[in-house]
Amino acid sequence: MKNKNISRRKFINLSGSGMLAGVGAVSGAGVLLPQFGCSPKSKITAGEVVDRIKKEVAIPWREVTVDTIKGAGTLDIVVTGITTSFMATLDVLKKSVKAGNNFILAHEPTFWTNLDLGEGLEDDPLYAYKQEYIKENGLFVHRFHDHWHARRPDGINEGWMKVMGWDTYKYDEANKIYELPEEITLLDYAKDVKRRLRSDSVRVVGDPKLIVKTVGRGSNKVLRGGAPIADVVIHYEPDRENNNVEWERDIVASGQKKGFIIVSHNRREEDGMDNCARWLRTFISEVPVDFIPSGDPFWRTT
Template sequence: MNHKNRRDFLKTSGFAVAGSVLSIPSLGSTFLEKKDWTVGEIMDLFISQVPDAPFPTTVDTLKSGNKDIVVTGIVTTMFATITVIREAIAKHANFIIAHEPTFYNHLDETEWLEDDEVFEYKKQLLDEHGIAVWRNHDYVHSLQIDGVQKGVVEQIGWSDYYKNDAVLNIPQTNLKDLISLLKKNLDVPAMRYVGDLNQSISKVLLYPGAIGGRRQIEGLMLERPDVLIVGESPEWETPEYVRNANEKGDQVSLVVIGHSASEEGGSAFMADWVKKFIPDMPVYHIPSENSLKIF
Protein backbone atom coordinates (compact mmCIF):
# COMPACT_ATOMS: atom_id res chain seq x y z
CA MET A 1 0.00 0.00 0.00
CA ASN A 2 1.55 3.36 -0.99
CA HIS A 3 1.72 6.35 1.37
CA LYS A 4 -1.35 8.10 -0.03
CA ASN A 5 -3.52 5.00 -0.06
CA ARG A 6 -2.33 4.07 3.41
CA ARG A 7 -3.28 7.49 4.77
CA ASP A 8 -6.66 7.38 3.05
CA PHE A 9 -7.25 3.92 4.49
CA LEU A 10 -6.49 5.10 8.02
CA LYS A 11 -8.71 8.14 7.67
CA THR A 12 -11.75 6.54 6.04
CA SER A 13 -11.79 2.88 6.98
CA GLY A 14 -10.40 2.73 10.50
CA PHE A 15 -8.24 -0.20 11.57
CA ALA A 16 -8.71 -3.19 13.83
CA VAL A 17 -6.41 -3.82 16.80
CA ALA A 18 -6.82 -6.10 19.79
CA GLY A 19 -10.36 -6.91 18.80
CA SER A 20 -11.57 -3.31 18.74
CA VAL A 21 -12.50 -1.42 15.57
CA LEU A 22 -11.10 2.10 15.77
CA SER A 23 -11.77 5.07 13.50
CA ILE A 24 -9.34 7.88 12.88
CA PRO A 25 -10.87 11.07 14.28
CA SER A 26 -10.60 14.65 13.23
CA LEU A 27 -8.81 16.92 15.70
CA GLY A 28 -12.19 17.80 17.14
CA SER A 29 -13.18 14.33 18.31
CA THR A 30 -11.94 11.86 20.88
CA PHE A 31 -10.42 8.50 20.06
CA LEU A 32 -12.23 5.34 21.13
CA GLU A 33 -10.95 3.31 24.06
CA LYS A 34 -8.30 0.70 23.37
CA LYS A 35 -6.38 -1.51 25.77
CA ASP A 36 -2.92 -1.81 24.23
CA TRP A 37 -1.12 0.63 21.97
CA THR A 38 2.15 0.09 20.16
CA VAL A 39 4.63 2.82 19.30
CA GLY A 40 3.81 2.44 15.61
CA GLU A 41 0.07 2.73 16.14
CA ILE A 42 0.47 5.98 18.07
CA MET A 43 2.79 7.37 15.42
CA ASP A 44 0.35 6.39 12.67
CA LEU A 45 -2.58 7.94 14.53
CA PHE A 46 -0.84 11.30 14.83
CA ILE A 47 0.52 11.26 11.28
CA SER A 48 -2.94 10.44 9.90
CA GLN A 49 -4.13 13.84 11.15
CA VAL A 50 -1.45 15.80 9.28
CA PRO A 51 -2.38 17.14 5.82
CA ASP A 52 -0.53 15.42 2.95
CA ALA A 53 1.26 13.02 5.31
CA PRO A 54 3.14 10.77 5.57
CA PHE A 55 6.03 12.75 4.09
CA PRO A 56 8.48 10.95 1.79
CA THR A 57 11.39 12.75 3.44
CA THR A 58 11.34 13.70 7.12
CA VAL A 59 13.51 13.75 10.24
CA ASP A 60 10.53 12.39 12.20
CA THR A 61 11.85 8.86 12.64
CA LEU A 62 12.47 6.57 15.57
CA LYS A 63 15.82 7.29 17.22
CA SER A 64 15.65 4.23 19.47
CA GLY A 65 13.33 1.26 19.95
CA ASN A 66 10.91 -0.05 17.36
CA LYS A 67 7.29 0.33 16.30
CA ASP A 68 6.18 -2.97 17.86
CA ILE A 69 6.89 -1.92 21.46
CA VAL A 70 3.71 -1.92 23.56
CA VAL A 71 3.57 1.49 25.22
CA THR A 72 3.34 1.65 29.02
CA GLY A 73 3.46 5.43 29.22
CA ILE A 74 4.51 8.48 27.22
CA VAL A 75 6.80 11.40 27.99
CA THR A 76 6.70 14.50 25.80
CA THR A 77 9.63 16.89 25.81
CA MET A 78 11.78 19.13 23.64
CA PHE A 79 15.01 17.12 24.00
CA ALA A 80 15.34 13.51 25.13
CA THR A 81 18.09 14.37 27.58
CA ILE A 82 19.57 11.77 29.91
CA THR A 83 17.71 13.46 32.77
CA VAL A 84 14.42 13.16 30.87
CA ILE A 85 15.17 9.52 30.05
CA ARG A 86 15.81 8.77 33.73
CA GLU A 87 12.53 10.45 34.67
CA ALA A 88 10.72 8.38 32.03
CA ILE A 89 12.23 5.23 33.53
CA ALA A 90 11.09 6.28 37.01
CA LYS A 91 7.56 6.82 35.70
CA HIS A 92 7.54 3.45 33.85
CA ALA A 93 7.08 5.29 30.54
CA ASN A 94 8.77 3.60 27.60
CA PHE A 95 7.90 6.03 24.79
CA ILE A 96 9.47 9.50 24.56
CA ILE A 97 8.10 11.92 21.96
CA ALA A 98 10.78 14.58 21.50
CA HIS A 99 10.67 17.61 19.25
CA GLU A 100 14.38 18.01 18.57
CA PRO A 101 17.29 15.65 17.77
CA THR A 102 18.44 13.03 20.24
CA PHE A 103 22.02 12.64 19.00
CA TYR A 104 23.30 16.18 18.46
CA ASN A 105 22.62 16.72 14.75
CA HIS A 106 19.55 17.40 12.62
CA LEU A 107 19.41 13.99 10.96
CA ASP A 108 20.46 12.08 14.10
CA GLU A 109 23.33 10.51 12.17
CA THR A 110 25.40 8.43 14.60
CA GLU A 111 28.26 6.96 12.57
CA TRP A 112 30.54 9.80 13.57
CA LEU A 113 29.70 9.18 17.25
CA GLU A 114 30.73 5.51 17.31
CA ASP A 115 32.96 4.75 20.33
CA ASP A 116 32.10 8.10 21.92
CA GLU A 117 31.37 7.58 25.62
CA VAL A 118 28.55 10.14 25.87
CA PHE A 119 26.71 8.68 22.88
CA GLU A 120 27.24 5.09 24.06
CA TYR A 121 26.00 5.89 27.56
CA LYS A 122 22.80 7.47 26.27
CA LYS A 123 22.15 4.77 23.69
CA GLN A 124 22.75 1.99 26.22
CA LEU A 125 20.41 3.64 28.73
CA LEU A 126 17.64 3.70 26.14
CA ASP A 127 18.32 0.14 24.96
CA GLU A 128 18.55 -1.37 28.46
CA HIS A 129 15.15 0.00 29.43
CA GLY A 130 13.46 -0.66 26.09
CA ILE A 131 12.60 2.98 25.47
CA ALA A 132 11.47 4.20 22.06
CA VAL A 133 12.25 7.80 21.10
CA TRP A 134 10.33 9.39 18.25
CA ARG A 135 11.19 12.82 16.96
CA ASN A 136 7.96 14.63 16.09
CA HIS A 137 9.11 17.83 14.45
CA ASP A 138 7.96 18.09 10.84
CA TYR A 139 4.56 16.53 11.50
CA VAL A 140 3.53 18.59 14.52
CA HIS A 141 4.54 21.78 12.71
CA SER A 142 2.48 20.68 9.70
CA LEU A 143 -0.87 20.18 11.41
CA GLN A 144 -3.65 22.37 10.06
CA ILE A 145 -2.93 24.49 13.12
CA ASP A 146 0.82 24.39 13.90
CA GLY A 147 0.92 22.45 17.17
CA VAL A 148 4.12 24.08 18.39
CA GLN A 149 3.04 27.62 17.63
CA LYS A 150 -0.36 26.98 19.23
CA GLY A 151 1.22 25.50 22.34
CA VAL A 152 3.63 28.40 22.76
CA VAL A 153 0.89 30.99 22.25
CA GLU A 154 -1.18 29.31 24.96
CA GLN A 155 1.82 29.23 27.29
CA ILE A 156 2.44 32.95 26.82
CA GLY A 157 -1.25 33.71 27.37
CA TRP A 158 -2.03 35.09 23.91
CA SER A 159 -4.65 32.59 22.74
CA ASP A 160 -7.24 35.36 22.30
CA TYR A 161 -5.02 37.04 19.70
CA TYR A 162 -3.96 33.92 17.78
CA LYS A 163 -5.39 33.47 14.28
CA ASN A 164 -3.34 30.44 13.18
CA ASP A 165 -0.67 32.81 11.94
CA ALA A 166 2.73 34.05 13.03
CA VAL A 167 1.37 37.60 13.37
CA LEU A 168 -0.43 38.51 16.59
CA ASN A 169 -1.98 41.89 17.36
CA ILE A 170 -1.81 42.21 21.14
CA PRO A 171 -2.92 45.00 23.48
CA GLN A 172 -0.45 47.87 23.40
CA THR A 173 2.52 47.50 25.72
CA ASN A 174 6.20 48.37 25.66
CA LEU A 175 9.22 46.19 24.99
CA LYS A 176 10.29 46.07 28.64
CA ASP A 177 6.92 44.82 29.86
CA LEU A 178 6.68 42.40 26.94
CA ILE A 179 10.00 40.81 27.86
CA SER A 180 8.91 40.61 31.50
CA LEU A 181 5.74 38.79 30.44
CA LEU A 182 7.70 36.32 28.31
CA LYS A 183 10.21 35.67 31.09
CA LYS A 184 7.44 34.98 33.59
CA ASN A 185 5.15 32.83 31.47
CA LEU A 186 7.90 30.87 29.70
CA ASP A 187 9.94 30.50 32.90
CA VAL A 188 13.11 31.99 31.45
CA PRO A 189 15.42 33.95 33.78
CA ALA A 190 16.79 36.31 31.12
CA MET A 191 16.43 37.07 27.42
CA ARG A 192 18.55 38.85 24.87
CA TYR A 193 17.03 41.62 22.81
CA VAL A 194 17.74 44.35 20.28
CA GLY A 195 15.79 47.61 20.47
CA ASP A 196 14.50 50.30 22.83
CA LEU A 197 12.90 49.01 26.03
CA ASN A 198 10.47 51.93 25.92
CA GLN A 199 9.30 51.19 22.37
CA SER A 200 5.55 50.75 21.97
CA ILE A 201 4.55 47.22 20.96
CA SER A 202 1.28 45.93 19.53
CA LYS A 203 2.12 43.93 16.36
CA VAL A 204 4.13 40.78 17.13
CA LEU A 205 5.79 38.39 14.70
CA LEU A 206 6.34 35.07 16.49
CA TYR A 207 8.82 32.53 15.08
CA PRO A 208 9.55 29.87 17.73
CA GLY A 209 12.68 27.76 17.32
CA ALA A 210 15.34 28.50 14.73
CA ILE A 211 13.90 28.93 11.24
CA GLY A 212 17.02 30.66 9.96
CA GLY A 213 18.15 34.26 9.70
CA ARG A 214 17.01 34.78 6.13
CA ARG A 215 13.44 33.65 6.84
CA GLN A 216 13.36 35.77 9.99
CA ILE A 217 14.53 38.85 8.08
CA GLU A 218 12.14 38.17 5.21
CA GLY A 219 9.33 38.03 7.79
CA LEU A 220 10.40 41.43 9.09
CA MET A 221 10.47 42.83 5.57
CA LEU A 222 7.02 41.48 4.73
CA GLU A 223 5.09 42.00 7.96
CA ARG A 224 6.75 45.14 9.40
CA PRO A 225 6.01 44.14 13.03
CA ASP A 226 6.90 46.13 16.12
CA VAL A 227 8.81 43.15 17.46
CA LEU A 228 10.08 39.81 16.19
CA ILE A 229 10.21 37.05 18.81
CA VAL A 230 12.40 34.05 18.00
CA GLY A 231 13.91 31.04 19.68
CA GLU A 232 17.42 31.67 18.43
CA SER A 233 19.34 33.36 15.63
CA PRO A 234 23.01 33.60 14.63
CA GLU A 235 24.32 36.90 15.94
CA TRP A 236 25.60 38.00 12.53
CA GLU A 237 22.19 37.64 10.88
CA THR A 238 18.86 38.83 12.33
CA PRO A 239 20.30 40.71 15.34
CA GLU A 240 22.56 42.71 13.02
CA TYR A 241 19.69 43.43 10.64
CA VAL A 242 17.49 44.72 13.49
CA ARG A 243 20.37 46.79 14.89
CA ASN A 244 20.91 48.37 11.46
CA ALA A 245 17.18 49.02 11.11
CA ASN A 246 17.22 50.95 14.39
CA GLU A 247 20.36 52.84 13.36
CA LYS A 248 18.50 53.82 10.18
CA GLY A 249 15.69 55.21 12.31
CA ASP A 250 13.11 52.39 12.27
CA GLN A 251 11.34 51.32 15.43
CA VAL A 252 11.59 47.55 15.50
CA SER A 253 12.78 45.14 18.16
CA LEU A 254 14.02 41.58 18.42
CA VAL A 255 13.60 39.27 21.42
CA VAL A 256 15.58 36.01 21.58
CA ILE A 257 13.92 33.60 24.00
CA GLY A 258 16.20 30.58 23.61
CA HIS A 259 15.37 27.54 21.50
CA SER A 260 14.07 25.17 24.19
CA ALA A 261 11.80 27.65 25.94
CA SER A 262 10.48 29.01 22.65
CA GLU A 263 9.07 25.62 21.59
CA GLU A 264 8.45 23.74 24.85
CA GLY A 265 4.80 24.68 24.55
CA GLY A 266 4.68 22.38 21.54
CA SER A 267 5.63 19.43 23.73
CA ALA A 268 2.88 20.41 26.16
CA PHE A 269 0.55 20.40 23.14
CA MET A 270 1.64 16.82 22.40
CA ALA A 271 0.84 15.72 25.94
CA ASP A 272 -2.62 17.27 25.59
CA TRP A 273 -3.05 15.47 22.26
CA VAL A 274 -2.34 12.12 23.93
CA LYS A 275 -4.81 12.88 26.73
CA LYS A 276 -7.48 13.72 24.16
CA PHE A 277 -7.07 10.86 21.72
CA ILE A 278 -5.64 8.12 23.96
CA PRO A 279 -7.27 9.04 27.28
CA ASP A 280 -6.26 5.90 29.18
CA MET A 281 -2.55 6.29 28.37
CA PRO A 282 -0.32 7.68 31.15
CA VAL A 283 1.37 10.78 29.72
CA TYR A 284 3.80 13.24 31.26
CA HIS A 285 5.13 16.49 29.84
CA ILE A 286 8.68 16.90 31.18
CA PRO A 287 10.39 20.14 30.07
CA SER A 288 14.00 19.45 29.10
CA GLU A 289 14.98 23.04 30.01
CA ASN A 290 17.82 25.01 28.47
CA SER A 291 21.28 23.44 28.29
CA LEU A 292 22.83 26.92 28.54
CA LYS A 293 22.73 28.58 31.96
CA ILE A 294 23.08 32.26 32.84
CA PHE A 295 25.72 33.36 35.36
Protein backbone atom coordinates in the same frame (compact mmCIF):
# COMPACT_ATOMS: atom_id res chain seq x y z
CA MET B 1 -10.29 -8.09 53.82
CA LYS B 2 -9.26 -4.47 53.46
CA ASN B 3 -9.30 -3.15 49.87
CA LYS B 4 -6.13 -1.55 48.61
CA ASN B 5 -6.23 1.19 45.99
CA ILE B 6 -3.62 1.17 43.24
CA SER B 7 -2.84 3.93 40.81
CA ARG B 8 -4.01 3.81 37.21
CA ARG B 9 -0.37 3.73 36.06
CA LYS B 10 0.46 0.79 38.37
CA PHE B 11 -2.60 -1.10 37.21
CA ILE B 12 -1.59 -0.57 33.57
CA ASN B 13 1.93 -1.79 34.28
CA LEU B 14 0.63 -4.88 36.05
CA SER B 15 -1.95 -5.70 33.43
CA GLY B 16 0.55 -5.17 30.63
CA SER B 17 2.92 -7.63 32.26
CA GLY B 18 0.17 -10.23 32.71
CA MET B 19 0.43 -10.17 36.53
CA LEU B 20 -3.30 -9.54 36.81
CA ALA B 21 -4.26 -12.35 34.46
CA GLY B 22 -6.93 -14.58 35.94
CA VAL B 23 -7.51 -12.30 38.93
CA GLY B 24 -11.01 -10.93 39.46
CA ALA B 25 -11.40 -7.40 40.80
CA VAL B 26 -13.85 -6.56 43.57
CA SER B 27 -15.68 -3.24 43.53
CA GLY B 28 -16.45 -1.19 46.61
CA ALA B 29 -19.90 -2.80 46.64
CA GLY B 30 -18.37 -6.28 46.74
CA VAL B 31 -19.37 -7.07 43.15
CA LEU B 32 -16.97 -9.19 41.14
CA LEU B 33 -15.86 -7.24 38.08
CA PRO B 34 -14.72 -8.73 34.75
CA GLN B 35 -11.13 -9.93 34.53
CA PHE B 36 -8.80 -7.41 32.89
CA GLY B 37 -5.44 -9.16 32.74
CA CYS B 38 -5.47 -10.62 29.24
CA SER B 39 -7.75 -8.10 27.61
CA PRO B 40 -6.08 -6.61 24.55
CA LYS B 41 -7.67 -3.26 25.42
CA SER B 42 -5.54 -3.01 28.57
CA LYS B 43 -2.29 -2.65 26.66
CA ILE B 44 -0.93 -1.02 23.55
CA THR B 45 2.30 -1.48 21.62
CA ALA B 46 4.63 1.22 20.36
CA GLY B 47 3.67 0.31 16.81
CA GLU B 48 -0.01 0.83 17.59
CA VAL B 49 0.74 4.24 19.12
CA VAL B 50 2.72 5.25 16.03
CA ASP B 51 -0.10 4.05 13.75
CA ARG B 52 -2.65 6.13 15.66
CA ILE B 53 -0.41 9.19 15.48
CA LYS B 54 -0.06 8.74 11.72
CA LYS B 55 -3.83 8.51 11.39
CA GLU B 56 -4.78 11.35 13.71
CA VAL B 57 -2.22 13.86 12.42
CA ALA B 58 -4.35 13.76 9.26
CA ILE B 59 -1.63 14.38 6.67
CA PRO B 60 0.21 11.90 4.42
CA TRP B 61 3.22 10.42 6.19
CA ARG B 62 6.40 11.36 4.34
CA GLU B 63 8.68 8.71 2.89
CA VAL B 64 11.72 10.87 3.64
CA THR B 65 11.48 12.24 7.17
CA VAL B 66 13.40 12.63 10.42
CA ASP B 67 10.33 11.30 12.25
CA THR B 68 11.73 7.83 12.87
CA ILE B 69 12.76 5.55 15.75
CA LYS B 70 15.87 6.63 17.64
CA GLY B 71 18.02 4.15 19.51
CA ALA B 72 17.32 0.46 20.01
CA GLY B 73 13.52 0.46 20.39
CA THR B 74 11.23 -1.84 18.40
CA LEU B 75 7.57 -1.43 17.44
CA ASP B 76 6.46 -4.49 19.42
CA ILE B 77 7.36 -2.96 22.80
CA VAL B 78 4.36 -2.87 25.14
CA VAL B 79 3.92 0.76 26.17
CA THR B 80 3.64 1.53 29.89
CA GLY B 81 3.41 5.30 29.54
CA ILE B 82 4.17 8.07 27.06
CA THR B 83 6.37 11.13 27.49
CA THR B 84 6.25 14.09 25.14
CA SER B 85 9.13 16.56 25.24
CA PHE B 86 10.98 19.10 23.15
CA MET B 87 14.02 16.81 23.17
CA ALA B 88 14.91 13.38 24.54
CA THR B 89 17.74 14.67 26.69
CA LEU B 90 19.35 12.30 29.17
CA ASP B 91 17.51 14.15 31.92
CA VAL B 92 14.15 13.65 30.15
CA LEU B 93 14.94 9.96 29.60
CA LYS B 94 15.74 9.51 33.30
CA LYS B 95 12.57 11.33 34.38
CA SER B 96 10.58 9.16 31.97
CA VAL B 97 12.02 5.98 33.48
CA LYS B 98 11.18 7.27 36.97
CA ALA B 99 7.62 8.08 35.84
CA GLY B 100 7.18 4.62 34.31
CA ASN B 101 7.05 5.87 30.73
CA ASN B 102 8.92 3.81 28.14
CA PHE B 103 7.67 5.62 25.01
CA ILE B 104 9.28 9.02 24.43
CA LEU B 105 7.95 11.26 21.66
CA ALA B 106 10.56 13.98 21.09
CA HIS B 107 10.33 16.95 18.76
CA GLU B 108 14.03 17.59 18.20
CA PRO B 109 17.06 15.30 17.67
CA THR B 110 18.05 12.75 20.27
CA PHE B 111 21.65 12.61 19.05
CA TRP B 112 22.40 16.30 18.37
CA THR B 113 22.24 16.45 14.55
CA ASN B 114 19.24 17.18 12.36
CA LEU B 115 19.13 13.82 10.57
CA ASP B 116 19.72 12.09 13.92
CA LEU B 117 21.47 9.10 12.34
CA GLY B 118 24.53 9.21 14.56
CA GLU B 119 26.57 10.49 11.65
CA GLY B 120 30.19 10.94 12.70
CA LEU B 121 29.45 9.74 16.24
CA GLU B 122 30.41 6.07 15.90
CA ASP B 123 33.33 6.46 18.35
CA ASP B 124 31.77 9.14 20.55
CA PRO B 125 31.51 7.95 24.18
CA LEU B 126 28.46 10.09 24.97
CA TYR B 127 26.64 8.72 21.92
CA ALA B 128 27.43 5.17 23.08
CA TYR B 129 26.35 6.00 26.65
CA LYS B 130 22.99 7.41 25.58
CA GLN B 131 22.33 4.51 23.20
CA GLU B 132 23.09 2.06 25.99
CA TYR B 133 20.83 3.89 28.43
CA ILE B 134 17.93 3.66 25.98
CA LYS B 135 18.61 -0.04 25.42
CA GLU B 136 19.11 -1.01 29.06
CA ASN B 137 15.90 0.70 30.15
CA GLY B 138 13.81 -0.72 27.33
CA LEU B 139 12.89 2.69 25.95
CA PHE B 140 11.26 3.48 22.64
CA VAL B 141 12.23 6.94 21.37
CA HIS B 142 10.49 8.37 18.31
CA ARG B 143 10.91 11.81 16.81
CA PHE B 144 7.85 13.90 15.92
CA HIS B 145 9.05 16.98 14.09
CA ASP B 146 8.13 17.14 10.40
CA HIS B 147 4.55 15.98 10.77
CA TRP B 148 3.76 17.92 13.95
CA HIS B 149 4.79 21.08 12.12
CA ALA B 150 2.95 20.03 8.93
CA ARG B 151 -0.30 19.34 10.81
CA ARG B 152 -2.97 22.00 10.48
CA PRO B 153 -2.90 23.84 12.68
CA ASP B 154 0.85 23.47 13.23
CA GLY B 155 1.08 21.67 16.58
CA ILE B 156 4.10 23.65 17.77
CA ASN B 157 2.64 27.03 16.84
CA GLU B 158 -0.65 26.07 18.50
CA GLY B 159 1.19 25.57 21.79
CA TRP B 160 3.13 28.83 21.34
CA MET B 161 -0.04 30.82 20.67
CA LYS B 162 -1.62 29.55 23.87
CA VAL B 163 1.33 30.16 26.21
CA MET B 164 1.98 33.62 24.74
CA GLY B 165 -1.68 34.60 24.88
CA TRP B 166 -1.65 35.44 21.19
CA ASP B 167 -4.70 33.26 20.58
CA THR B 168 -6.74 36.04 22.24
CA TYR B 169 -5.14 38.97 20.37
CA LYS B 170 -6.47 40.77 17.32
CA TYR B 171 -4.64 39.46 14.25
CA ASP B 172 -3.77 41.45 11.13
CA GLU B 173 -3.60 38.65 8.58
CA ALA B 174 -2.32 40.87 5.74
CA ASN B 175 0.74 41.94 7.73
CA LYS B 176 0.93 38.82 9.96
CA ILE B 177 1.11 40.81 13.18
CA TYR B 178 -0.74 40.67 16.48
CA GLU B 179 -2.11 43.66 18.37
CA LEU B 180 -1.31 43.72 22.09
CA PRO B 181 -4.23 44.47 24.42
CA GLU B 182 -2.54 47.70 25.53
CA GLU B 183 0.62 49.66 24.89
CA ILE B 184 3.67 48.53 26.83
CA THR B 185 7.37 49.34 26.88
CA LEU B 186 9.78 46.96 25.18
CA LEU B 187 11.39 46.27 28.56
CA ASP B 188 8.10 45.32 30.22
CA TYR B 189 7.01 43.22 27.27
CA ALA B 190 10.34 41.35 27.35
CA LYS B 191 9.73 40.67 31.06
CA ASP B 192 6.29 39.30 30.17
CA VAL B 193 7.83 37.04 27.53
CA LYS B 194 10.36 35.82 30.09
CA ARG B 195 7.56 35.01 32.53
CA ARG B 196 5.37 33.24 29.99
CA LEU B 197 8.20 31.13 28.57
CA ARG B 198 9.74 30.40 31.99
CA SER B 199 13.08 31.47 30.59
CA ASP B 200 16.22 32.96 32.07
CA SER B 201 17.81 33.59 28.68
CA VAL B 202 15.66 36.21 26.96
CA ARG B 203 17.76 38.80 25.09
CA VAL B 204 16.59 42.11 23.66
CA VAL B 205 17.73 44.53 20.94
CA GLY B 206 16.26 48.03 20.98
CA ASP B 207 15.37 50.91 23.27
CA PRO B 208 13.97 49.56 26.58
CA LYS B 209 11.59 52.55 26.70
CA LEU B 210 10.20 51.92 23.19
CA ILE B 211 6.40 51.83 23.27
CA VAL B 212 5.11 48.74 21.47
CA LYS B 213 1.59 47.88 20.39
CA THR B 214 2.11 45.18 17.77
CA VAL B 215 4.18 42.00 17.78
CA GLY B 216 5.25 39.52 15.11
CA ARG B 217 6.77 36.06 15.14
CA GLY B 218 10.14 35.61 13.46
CA SER B 219 12.24 32.52 12.88
CA ASN B 220 15.93 31.63 13.08
CA LYS B 221 16.54 32.99 9.60
CA VAL B 222 18.14 36.32 8.72
CA LEU B 223 15.55 39.07 8.27
CA ARG B 224 15.69 41.05 5.05
CA GLY B 225 13.65 43.55 3.05
CA GLY B 226 13.61 46.52 5.39
CA ALA B 227 12.35 46.97 8.93
CA PRO B 228 9.55 44.64 10.04
CA ILE B 229 6.03 46.02 10.24
CA ALA B 230 5.48 44.97 13.85
CA ASP B 231 6.87 47.14 16.64
CA VAL B 232 8.61 44.12 18.12
CA VAL B 233 9.55 40.77 16.59
CA ILE B 234 10.22 37.64 18.65
CA HIS B 235 12.56 35.14 17.07
CA TYR B 236 14.66 32.25 18.23
CA GLU B 237 18.12 30.78 17.92
CA PRO B 238 19.68 33.18 15.37
CA ASP B 239 21.66 31.08 12.91
CA ARG B 240 24.44 33.67 12.97
CA GLU B 241 24.45 36.42 15.55
CA ASN B 242 26.78 38.53 13.41
CA ASN B 243 24.07 38.47 10.71
CA ASN B 244 20.70 38.46 12.49
CA VAL B 245 21.42 40.44 15.62
CA GLU B 246 23.76 42.99 14.07
CA TRP B 247 21.23 43.65 11.30
CA GLU B 248 18.67 44.30 14.01
CA ARG B 249 21.00 46.62 15.88
CA ASP B 250 21.65 48.62 12.71
CA ILE B 251 17.90 48.85 12.06
CA VAL B 252 17.51 50.52 15.47
CA ALA B 253 20.59 52.74 14.94
CA SER B 254 19.18 53.93 11.60
CA GLY B 255 16.29 55.54 13.46
CA GLN B 256 13.65 52.84 13.07
CA LYS B 257 11.46 52.51 16.17
CA LYS B 258 11.70 48.74 16.41
CA GLY B 259 12.54 46.11 18.99
CA PHE B 260 13.65 42.49 18.81
CA ILE B 261 13.34 39.77 21.44
CA ILE B 262 15.49 36.67 21.05
CA VAL B 263 14.66 33.40 22.82
CA SER B 264 16.20 29.94 22.66
CA HIS B 265 14.91 27.33 20.23
CA ASN B 266 13.80 25.29 23.22
CA ARG B 267 11.68 28.11 24.67
CA ARG B 268 10.13 28.84 21.28
CA GLU B 269 8.89 25.28 20.73
CA GLU B 270 8.64 23.33 23.99
CA ASP B 271 5.07 24.36 24.79
CA GLY B 272 4.14 22.84 21.45
CA MET B 273 5.00 19.45 22.94
CA ASP B 274 2.81 20.12 25.96
CA ASN B 275 0.16 20.74 23.33
CA CYS B 276 1.13 17.39 21.79
CA ALA B 277 0.48 15.58 25.08
CA ARG B 278 -3.02 17.08 25.25
CA TRP B 279 -3.62 16.00 21.65
CA LEU B 280 -2.42 12.43 22.28
CA ARG B 281 -4.80 12.05 25.22
CA THR B 282 -7.76 12.54 22.86
CA PHE B 283 -7.08 9.20 21.17
CA ILE B 284 -4.83 7.21 23.53
CA SER B 285 -6.46 6.08 26.77
CA GLU B 286 -4.66 2.81 27.50
CA VAL B 287 -1.66 4.45 29.16
CA PRO B 288 -0.83 7.76 30.86
CA VAL B 289 0.54 10.55 28.65
CA ASP B 290 2.87 13.03 30.36
CA PHE B 291 4.55 16.17 29.14
CA ILE B 292 8.05 16.29 30.64
CA PRO B 293 9.79 19.58 29.81
CA SER B 294 13.46 19.52 28.95
CA GLY B 295 13.61 23.06 30.31
CA ASP B 296 15.57 26.15 29.33
CA PRO B 297 19.14 24.96 28.66
CA PHE B 298 20.64 28.26 29.79
CA TRP B 299 21.08 30.01 33.13
CA ARG B 300 22.54 33.37 34.13
CA THR B 301 25.19 34.30 36.66
CA THR B 302 23.01 37.15 38.00
